[in-house]
Amino acid sequence: MNIQKLKALKERLYEDEIKRDEIDRDYLGMSSIGDRCERKLWYGFRKFNKINIGDKTDQLFKLGHLIEWGMIDLFEKKGISIQAKQLEVSDFGNKFKGHIDGLICNGSIANGKKILFECKSSNQANFNSIVKKGFSQFNYYHKYNAQAQCYMGYLDLTGCLFVIYNKNNSDIHLEFLEFDKDEFNILQDKAQRIILSKNPPERFYKKKLKECDWCEHKIICRYPDLYFMSEEDEKCSICKHFLYYFNVTSEYRCVGVCACTTNFHLAVQTCEDWELNI
Numbered sequence: 001m002n003i004q005k006l007k008a009l010k011e012r013l014y015e016d017e018i019k020r021d022e023i024d025r026d027y028l029g030m031s032s033i034g035d036r037c038e039r040k041l042w043y044g045f046r047k048f049n050k051i052n053i054g055d056k057t058d059q060l061f062k063l064g065h066l067i068e069w070g071m072i073d074l075f076e077k078k079g080i081s082i083q084a085k086q087l088e089v090s091d092f093g094n095k096f097k098g099h100i101d102g103l104i105c106n107g108s109i110a111n112g113k114k115i116l117f118e119c120k121s122s123n124q125a126n127f128n129s130i131v132k133k134g135f136s137q138f139n140y141y142h143k144y145n146a147q148a149q150c151y152m153g154y155l156d157l158t159g160c161l162f163v164i165y166n167k168n169n170s171d172i173h174l175e176f177l178e179f180d181k182d183e184f185n186i187l188q189d190k191a192q193r194i195i196l197s198k199n200p201p202e203r204f205y206k207k208k209l210k211e212c213d214w215c216e217h218k219i220i221c222r223y224p225d226l227y228f229m230s231e232e233d234e235k236c237s238i239c240k241h242f243l244y245y246f247n248v249t250s251e252y253r254c255v256g257v258c259a260c261t262t263n264f265h266l267a268v269q270t271c272e273d274w275e276l277n278i
């Protein structure tokens, strides 16, 4: 096999992974609710086309799972049982969702109470920074904290044990996080605001900053005239006339001009009134 064929094979492998991820996810993830830019979260929730910013998110996600299973195994060998692995937590008619790593239900570290178990991996530089400056000073702390606060809030837990794994040398660092009810309420409001917003929320970054360079929705946000999509990408969720709402029974439906009732994330049946929501 020559170099060109190897290159083409590599591209195909990742392309397939990205497409599968796009089809599968039809909710706002609790793992991303801590992101500062609500507009970015809204674009993701409404399934606007993403641009490939060069990371291999899906593969990193899978690697994260392998590390998590390894850590669970390590804890369980020491008699600390991790239960409810990958338990689903959701709200707003399943449109705000996440999956916990597990629950510690026994052992002296839990003081007889259930606590959340979350495992994260990091490179050497980030690991050093967490150990030296503290978890709360870490760049991604706001995202990890938000995710854990949501899980604790919905599962009525009072604390979370974070295991941070160093991918360079397999060292681990432990942090304990208390539940913060006020923070949980803020995050719940934020999720609801994003799900119900008819139009793109305000940009968090008024000027284009470094964070925007790493945003997979930067084209639609910053340069809408350059946003490219094919006819098959047209869907109700990115239509200007689409409004998403839930009633007392937590049902969602489209109240666009055509009042379409299809499942909006998977719907490809748009109508002649379709207009891109920019």
Ligand code: SF4
Residues within 6 Å of the ligand: 037, 039, 040, 203, 204, 205, 211, 212, 215, 216, 217, 218, 221, 222
């Ligand atoms: S480009 Fe920047 S402001 Fe726009 S959605 Fe992305 S992060 Fe937010």
Ligand code: SF4
Residues within 6 Å of the ligand: 235, 236, 237, 239, 240, 241, 242, 254, 255, 256, 257, 258, 259, 260, 269, 270, 271, 272, 273, 274, 275
């Ligand atoms: S049914 Fe038509 S008008 Fe309604 S959201 Fe879908 S494309 Fe837009």
